[in-house]
Amino acid sequence: MEPWLLLLYVLVFPGFLFLLGYAFLLQFADRKISARMQARVGPPFLQPFADFIKLLGKEVITPSGVDRQAFGAAPLLAFAAVMTAFLYVPVLGGSPLAFQGDLVLVLYLLTLPTIVLFLVGWLSRNVFATLGGVRAVTQMFIYEVPFFLVLLGPAIAAGSWSISEIVLWQASNPWFVVLQPLGFVIALIGLQAKLERTPFDIPEAETEIVAGPWTELTGRRLALMHLTMDVSLVVGSALIAALFLGGPVSPWTFEPAWLSAALGFGLFLLKTFGILVVLTTVKMAMGRVRIDQLNDFGWKYLASLAMVQVLVVLLMNGWWSP
Amino acid sequence: MPEVLVPIGPQHPALKEPVNFKVIADGEIIVRLELDISYSHRGIEKAAEARDFVRVVPLLERVCGICSHSHTTVFVKGIEEAMKLEIPKRAQYIRTIVAELERMHSHLLWLGVAAHEIGFNTLFMWTWRDREAVQDMLEEITGNRVNYGINEVGGVRRDMTPAVVKAALARLPHLEERIRTYAEMASQERTMLLRFRGVGRLTEAEALKYGTVGPTARASGVTYDVRKDDPYLAYADAPWRVITDNHGDVFGRTLVRVGELHESLNIVRHGLENLPEGPVRLQPPRAAPKAEILSRYEAPRGELVHFIRTNNTDKVDRLDIRTPTLANWTSVAVTLVGQNLADIPVIVAAIDPCLSCTSRITVVDRDRRETRTLTWGELRAHGIRFYREKEGI
Numbered sequence: 001m002e003p004w005l006l007l008l009y010v011l012v013f014p015g016f017l018f019l020l021g022y023a024f025l026l027q028f029a030d031r032k033i034s035a036r037m038q039a040r041v042g043p044p045f046l047q048p049f050a051d052f053i054k055l056l057g058k059e060v061i062t063p064s065g066v067d068r069q070a071f072g073a074a075p076l077l078a079f080a081a082v083m084t085a086f087l088y089v090p091v092l093g094g095s096p097l098a099f100q101g102d103l104v105l106v107l108y109l110l111t112l113p114t115i116v117l118f119l120v121g122w123l124s125r126n127v128f129a130t131l132g133g134v135r136a137v138t139q140m141f142i143y144e145v146p147f148f149l150v151l152l153g154p155a156i157a158a159g160s161w162s163i164s165e166i167v168l169w170q171a172s173n174p175w176f177v178v179l180q181p182l183g184f185v186i187a188l189i190g191l192q193a194k195l196e197r198t199p200f201d202i203p204e205a206e207t208e209i210v211a212g213p214w215t216e217l218t219g220r221r222l223a224l225m226h227l228t229m230d231v232s233l234v235v236g237s238a239l240i241a242a243l244f245l246g247g248p249v250s251p252w253t254f255e256p257a258w259l260s261a262a263l264g265f266g267l268f269l270l271k272t273f274g275i276l277v278v279l280t281t282v283k284m285a286m287g288r289v290r291i292d293q294l295n296d297f298g299w300k301y302l303a304s305l306a307m308v309q310v311l312v313v314l315l316m317n318g319w320w321s322p
Numbered sequence: 323m324p325e326v327l328v329p330i331g332p333q334h335p336a337l338k339e340p341v342n343f344k345v346i347a348d349g350e351i352i353v354r355l356e357l358d359i360s361y362s363h364r365g366i367e368k369a370a371e372a373r374d375f376v377r378v379v380p381l382l383e384r385v386c387g388i389c390s391h392s393h394t395t396v397f398v399k400g401i402e403e404a405m406k407l408e409i410p411k412r413a414q415y416i417r418t419i420v421a422e423l424e425r426m427h428s429h430l431l432w433l434g435v436a437a438h439e440i441g442f443n444t445l446f447m448w449t450w451r452d453r454e455a456v457q458d459m460l461e462e463i464t465g466n467r468v469n470y471g472i473n474e475v476g477g478v479r480r481d482m483t484p485a486v487v488k489a490a491l492a493r494l495p496h497l498e499e500r501i502r503t504y505a506e507m508a509s510q511e512r513t514m515l516l517r518f519r520g521v522g523r524l525t526e527a528e529a530l531k532y533g534t535v536g537p538t539a540r541a542s543g544v545t546y547d548v549r550k551d552d553p554y555l556a557y558a559d560a561p562w563r564v565i566t567d568n569h570g571d572v573f574g575r576t577l578v579r580v581g582e583l584h585e586s587l588n589i590v591r592h593g594l595e596n597l598p599e600g601p602v603r604l605q606p607p608r609a610a611p612k613a614e615i616l617s618r619y620e621a622p623r624g625e626l627v628h629f630i631r632t633n634n635t636d637k638v639d640r641l642d643i644r645t646p647t648l649a650n651w652t653s654v655a656v657t658l659v660g661q662n663l664a665d666i667p668v669i670v671a672a673i674d675p676c677l678s679c680t681s682r683i684t685v686v687d688r689d690r691r692e693t694r695t696l697t698w699g700e701l702r703a704h705g706i707r708f709y710r711e712k713e714g715i
Contacts, residue, residue, distance in 0.1 A: 038447035127328050131663070198441050199513055206335045207439045207667040287442030287513035290664045291350060 055223035094164030121213030132212020147190030400617030477603025536624020
């Protein structure tokens, strides 16, 4: 790819600029769908953007005795991590930056916001934030193992550690949602837990620990952290769409190449949006579980089922391959 | 993690009114706690002594925002007892209808709050939407949505026209259907079961020992309901039963309240259909004879007691209000120990605390950074001095 074209890809479309716009759009959709399910009116279209701008203009308060630089840098780190992760997720056909192992890199980068939340909670010197931070890492150890295991399922079956190649594999084979339905469900549950949405909003449980690690975040730090979670939602759903739902590659090819790409892009939007609707419905239909209940659920059922899924994939691989 | 002190309140998202728990937690488990309920003293009991029986009723209506009708009914009931008045049957029925509508909107509100405490906001939004229907009925009947202003000594201030009765009856089927939905949700929804079952358990013996009242006691199997044990208004006529449950936990308290929603609806329907003819008020005498009355009433949260002393004047000589929340606090403090930190909001919410009714006083010295509680004697002396200087009593 031409260098200037690559720059355009990274910065404008389908890179950072598109990502930010889409993150706001998904946040809007999330809030609007939630509101309609709760028989409320919901926010106007530009509300997420307006919230972001408003928070940027608010005063930034550093609690006394807190390391100002680390506290300010932490949200930036989380934001940078998820933005980078998006570059390796296919939006139009494959990603031009793809390499063997980018799946591992994306998973790693997606984990960073949780670790940053723990760090922020710990740095805040606030009992609610500390408790929330501890809950965040506890929760991470619960959902991350099954989440990683089931995302490796498609990689093993397709024989590649590159997300773009897994997508290409699905263009000529059935989607992995058909081949590994169990893995798909567990991946959705894991994503819900990663994004700290009900019933897994334990780290920021409002009625219990105020806002958890978010308690002492103000102004642009809070804005950035919120944006990080929105971007995580986009990256997470795009990742699951790519690994299980065939990603942005359409099963049919059309003659001008751009038409195929446009169709793929449309499919990308459709699939990520579909995943969002599922996540939002789950969020609206449940209450919050307790951390000990999540621990039981995660290790007893999610982890063992994820292992079963991987085992099945390994056995099937041995069966079919010569 | 070592033991940490988690301050819950006086300002906290889970609390709608100021109360303070100093919770010592070991990781997520509560080791012990201190309870401090004294944040919003308003001197209503003392102020009541300065107002005659006409002017004191609107004041008592403002003891609580949810059970406003409870406080006025229990008071005028006591005064009528002191005056030996037998108020007209129709007035008693109207009081009963308003009282049960109040119980319905209070329990619907509670169900929403309990759901919100476990992060189940959809149920919160839904119950509050349906609570609007009850409030609309109250508005049609009394003219107001919160402080109904329907009671006065000697009867009620507003009659129900046939059109109002018809409109109220027409709203009931929809409400009944919604209540059935919530009863199903409360007993079947997975996350609610996970968070409510076995949480905040109180055995029958403990419930009696700590003097709990209302749905909190009834959820522990204590059959105690003033409406049945000491019938007043029109409760003896209406067909209804006392709802009890043997779970003793938050789940049981939910089931009791949802069950009471059904019963209240039936009482309201019975009242509307069998509304007796006749006047709605009679002219009471200005003064009440010397008497000491203990007036009891089953408020949505439990037994509400007004102790009234009259002394041949048109004012109360002494009024003492014992709210159900005060009776239930001890049980909360006891059941919280050993529970999970995450369960505090829902256990506290399970007694449906109404703090504005309950609070006494704390003095905060900001310069010396200390707080101390006034003793009863000091508070009494302060109250007498304050009113002598300010109102010349």
